[in-house]
Amino acid sequence: MKIATYNINGIKARLPRLLEWLQETRPAVACLQEIKTADEGFPAAEFAAIGYHAIWHGQKGFNGVAILADGVIPVEVRRGLEGDPDDVHSRYLEADVFGIRVVCIYLPNGNPQPGPKFDYKLRWMERLRVRMAEIAAEEVPAIVTGDFNVIPEDKDVWSPAAMAPDALMQPQSRDAYARLLADGWTDALNLHNPRGGVWTFWDYQAGAWQRDHGFRIDHALLSPELADRLVASGVDKEHRGRERASDHTPVWVELT
Numbered sequence: 640m641k642i643a644t645y646n647i648n649g650i651k652a653r654l655p656r657l658l659e660w661l662q663e664t665r666p667a668v669a670c671l672q673e674i675k676t677a678d679e680g681f682p683a684a685e686f687a688a689i690g691y692h693a694i695w696h697g698q699k700g701f702n703g704v705a706i707l708a709d710g711v712i713p714v715e716v717r718r719g720l721e722g723d724p725d726d727v728h729s730r731y732l733e734a735d736v737f738g739i740r741v742v743c744i745y746l747p748n749g750n751p752q753p754g755p756k757f758d759y760k761l762r763w764m765e766r767l768r769v770r771m772a773e774i775a776a777e778e779v780p781a782i783v784t785g786d787f788n789v790i791p792e793d794k795d796v797w798s799p800a801a802m803a804p805d806a807l808m809q810p811q812s813r814d815a816y817a818r819l820l821a822d823g824w825t826d827a828l829n830l831h832n833p834r835g836g837v838w839t840f841w842d843y844q845a846g847a848w849q850r851d852h853g854f855r856i857d858h859a860l861l862s863p864e865l866a867d868r869l870v871a872s873g874v875d876k877e878h879r880g881r882e883r884a885s886d887h888t889p890v891w892v893e894l895t
Contacts, residue, residue, distance in 0.1 A: 640737065640894045641666040643875075644784040644857055646745070646840075646887035650674040650703075653885050654682060660878055662689055666891060667709050668736050670743035671695075672786045674703035681705065698729035704743045704785065708736045716740070722766035730763070739865065740774055740781035746788045749806030757806050760788070764815040768822065771860075775823060780865040783824065786887065787858045789816045791826070794835025796854035807856060825866040827859045827892045828874070839874055840887050848879060857890045868894040 643666040647653045650671065661669060669691070674681065678697040686693050692712040695705035696719065706713045713734035720731040730745045744767065749760030767783075774781050790807045793799040802808050820826060828837060838853025847853065861869060871893040879888040 640668075641891050642668040642670075642739070642741065642782055642784065642859070642894065643889050643891035644670040644672070644743070644786075644859060645889040646672040646786040646857060646885060648673050648675075648885040648887065650676055650682065650705075651680070653883065654685060656878065656881055656884055658685060658689060659881075660875065660889060661686075661691065661707070664875060664889070664891070665709065668713075668739075668741055669707040670741065670784050671705040671707065672703070672743065672745035674705055675700055676703060694732065694734060696729045696732045702729045702745055704729060704732045704745050706732055706734050706736065706741055706743050711736065713741070717770075720763065720766050720770060722769060723762065726763075731767075738780065740777075740779045740862075742771075742774070742781065742783040742785075744783060744785040744787070746786060748788045749809075749812065752806040752809060757809070757811075760806060761811055761815060764812070768815070768819055771819060771824065772822060775862055778864060779862070780868065781862040782859055782865055782892070784857075784859040784890070784892075786856060787816065788856050789813065789858075790854050790856055791816050791829065791858075792835065795837075797838070797852045801852075802854065807854070819860060823863055824860040825863075825869070827861055827866075827869055827872040828855065828890065830869070831872045837874060838876075838888075839890055841879060843886055857887055859890055859892050861892070865894065870895055
């Protein structure tokens with residue numbers, strides 16, 4: 640079974656590329672971020688036409704997450720991350736699919752830092768940790784995946800010096816991410832690529848794709864119950880180079 644995550648950066652603008660990827664790679668579950676559409680504008684019929692059922696949590700022009708499943712309807716568990724009643728951003732969606740708890744997240748970017756956006760990022764990460772602890776206590780096979788907007792270590796970026804001022808690399812961001820792993824979650828890509836050098840994002844600016852100036856911010860964290868079933872992980876890098884592609888590339892895990 641393959642579970643994948645893909646920050647599509649606008650589902651309407653990238654729909655041909657997204658459908659192409661789904662049909663070529665056929666993940667059992669696909670988690671999407673930055674769909675950037677209100678709920679009523681989500682192209683569910685397009686996915687149904689190729690055999691995928693979907694649930695989604697949209698927001699007009701910004702954010703937005705969705706979970707697609709091949710041949711089955713995801714059973715929604717939670718929409719939105721609890722802990723801040725004033726947070727109206729569509730960044731969190733949780734469902735049961737194929738006997739697995741699947742959590743799709745789009746974690747706040749946090750730039751510019753320091754400032755209120757960075758403070759919001761750190762608060763969101765702490766709220767996420769609380770929810771992940773609740774899921775862990777259920778002892779269910781679970782995956783928390785999506786765009787975390789955190790570069791975990793220097794080995795996960797083409798140039799640590801170039802990205803040093805960015806919210807994605809601040810010690811507080813990295814520490815918050817490390818605490819998730821310390822709680823018992825497994826970073827699948829890091830497990831299979833301990834030396835780093837695997838990117839999931841290349842900016843549209845400054846020829847980043849052509850120069851391979853990328854970094855790793857899209858992650859798949861597995862509970863102990865699911866980590867035992869992990870056999871492979873990777874990125875579909877080639878899809879980043881296609882016409883009108885997202886600035887992210889899909890990340891996937893393969894499970895027994």
